Amino acid sequence: MSGSDHTTTTATTTTSITPTSTVAATERACAGLTAQTVTAGAGDTTTVAGVIAAFEYAYYVTRSAEEALRLVTPQAGIVHEPLAAAITALPIGTSHCVGITPIAENTAEVHLVELHPDGRRFDFLQLVNVSAAAAGGSVITNIQKRGS
Template identity: 45%
Template sequence: MLWSVGRSDFQSADAATQVDGADTPILELAETPTAPASDLDDECRADRGDQNSGAGVIAAWNYAYYVRRDAVAARALATPNSSVVPAEQLQPFIDAVPVGTNYCVRTKALSEDVYLVDLSELRPDGVQRITQTVTTQQLDGKWFVDVFN
């Protein structure tokens, strides 16, 4: 799940990546008013998302991947035991996405924490669609991506 607009556009104070005592990155997203998750389900979106719902964290994951192009920020949105590879292994995948790629992600809740995700990558050489199931998990009041199938 990945798109890019330009890394420098997103290195602002609205999100900071920190590391906890176990060397697990933590992405701090500024609080912004958002529509309820049910209002965002099934809409094609490319916003920065949030950790207030499964759909919100899926949007945040894609934002970190495609817009920020930052594996540390993306990995910080995954559970510690997630199937997502460590940031240093994830960054080459992000770097392989052509500069100028845009994206749009559509989520459909299959259950409280499982979503059908339809990602459209708008690459300079054409459109690519990726459909997958994403399992999310709530930990300490925040939502994280867990498994991509």
């Protein structure tokens, strides 16, 4: 894994002005996203959108590979060492926003935005599958790139 794409994902880069606060950075990351759910919040495991938001929050805000891995199954192919390295490689102050549109009961199209403190923006388009977890709630079973 390189950067923050969690899987092989298409990214585009645009340059913008450096945000002055966390709130401003989050607003800038969410700018232009259109989806059923647009969030940079903590999420939960009760819905498809909730578990996806929770994974991204663990990755970008908590910066914890352990927390992120609790939200995926081993079949997702995401393992600790590369995930932790990708999180560590993110510049401190990187913000994110995720647009999530369910397209089936357990599948969503995802538009993830990563905004670096220097203003560089990276957009990742993904298809994410989830399933019910044995302990209740939902977990991510697959993250794959979609379109460009």
